[in-house]
Amino acid sequence: MRTEDMASDERKKEIEEIRMRALLKCKDGQELKGTTDQFVCGKCRKRECTYYQMQTRSADEPMTTYVTCVSCNHHWMFC
CATH class of the missing domain: 1.20.5 (Single alpha-helices involved in coiled-coils or other helix-helix interfaces)
Structure with a gap:
């Protein structure tokens, strides 16, 4: 028991x-992050997103941007 x-x-x-x-x-x-209307969510088509950038590859490559939709919590990344 x-x-x-x-x-x-x-x-x-x-x-x-x-x-x-x-x-x-x-x-x-x-943490509560600021929102931006710079990105459009591919799922709900709203423009309320948070994002951050991180260097995931070598220094001569661009940073990877991680975006999360505030409305539907859909997240994606791009370089």
Whole structure:
């Protein structure tokens, strides 16, 4: 038997609440980024997107741009 199985009903409720708060914190814990209308989402066709750039290849190649749609959470990348 696990220690969680031996806990009282009150403690089980507390544990479940802690898990739910942690789950929401992980899901919503991402920093709020500014949006741009520079990109059009290929899925919902809206212009509310966030993006960041990262150097993924050699220095003489362009940076890779990662874009995420704020409305439908569709994400894509391009160079």
